[in-house]
Amino acid sequence: MGSTSDLIRTQIGIYIIKVLEKETAHTKPFDEVKESLRMPILLSEADKLASDTADQLSAAIRHSNKISLDDLAKQYHLTVGETRPISSTDPLLELANSQEAKNAIFLLRIGELNPPVRTDRGYVVLSVKSIQPAHQGSVEEVRDRVIADLKREKSAEMAKGKAVELARRVKANEKFDAAARALGLEPKTSDPIAHDGSIAGAASGKQVGAAFNLKAGDVAAPLSLGQNWLVYRVAEKTEVNTADFDKQKKQLTEELLQSKRSLAFEAFRTALDTRLKQEGKLKLMPEKLKGFGTLG
Known part of the structure; x- marks a missing residue:
């Protein structure tokens, strides 16, 4: 109690922390933390499932270069889509304008499959259906x-x-x-x-x-x-009421200070978390979460 820290540098300033009160470490009831744990775990599981499927697709493509996109889609229950003909300068909106996907497309031969590429819309397996030499677009095409x-x-x-x-x-x-x-x-x-x-x-x-x-x-x-x-017209205009502002000044000042305190604390917490991890003094054990029970 009453101890003061060394200087702590963060992204928004330099701070000195003084310990005013200590609370014995304890575990919160599961009902209090269940919802905060649910979404990160679900997202992590979904990401892992997608990553595992992408690994399986990569292995299948490496195993046989004769497998077709349709056969691969049926085997892994995937949806097959088709883009319009594109050039190297066209945006690839269907695939979240992924530069990696576009680069892969122009390296493929007709019918060849590319290992899964991760885009902002998920993983995609690419295959070229046809290659058209650069030419002046016909009337029908344009x-x-x-x-x-x-x-x-x-x-x-x-x-x-x-x-x-x-x-x-x-x-x-x-x-x-x-x-x-x-x-x-x-x-x-x-x-x-x-x-x-x-x-x-x-x-x-x-x-x-x-x-x-x-x-x-x-x-x-x-x-x-x-x-x-x-086109707009100003129908009416309400000027700032300085009297109202003076009445609310104390409350606004306190809210602003509280906001800054929250930002400072979050910056301190992040810096401390990073430092303790680097020093090996903080270890996260996600497997222990299983002890909390089912999230359903």
Whole structure:
């Protein structure tokens, strides 16, 4: 009791810890810790199962280079999928844009299987169905993509044009709702938002940050949001109430301090955990968890 530690360096600062109170080590009842143990164990088991299956698939592929993807899928109850034809510069969205998977594809021969590759969506076994020499795309090959690109560009141009026209009309003293409907748009009124808030289905407070510098009734310049455009008018504005802030200042200060204390303690705990593991003074024995009983 009352002992003081040496300087402890963490990612967010340097601390000295003083022991104010000691509590005898004890084991929490299983009911208190069951839920906190469940998810890590389930995730660990799922990851191990996937890893074991990947090892089995690798062994099967190494054992016979004549096994087909369909046969392998039937044997291990896997789902077979097919990507569109891709080039080395195309994104591979079907496989979480995995660079490792893309590299493997362009090293395979037709019908050859690649050992499982881990992606953000799980393990995949790759096989090349056909190889097409680089060529200028035919009309049939690029038709759908060209049409989709043209429609997207046309839609974006129309959206921008309507946004600019709506802003112009409202600034010319035309009613916002009437002007929007005349352009085939649906006007909506959001709930009040703060800097860290958002307009549901539209934009974040950060994206419409210009609104906080406008007066009630002002219309902001059209805002590009990807393929969409947003035009908004400040319906009303509530200024900061300094009296309310003064009343809440003590509570806010305490909450901020508590948050910083929590961050400092977590940084200390992590640093201490790492140091004790490196020094061999802390050993984790997951097999002992089995003594807690069934998690179901």
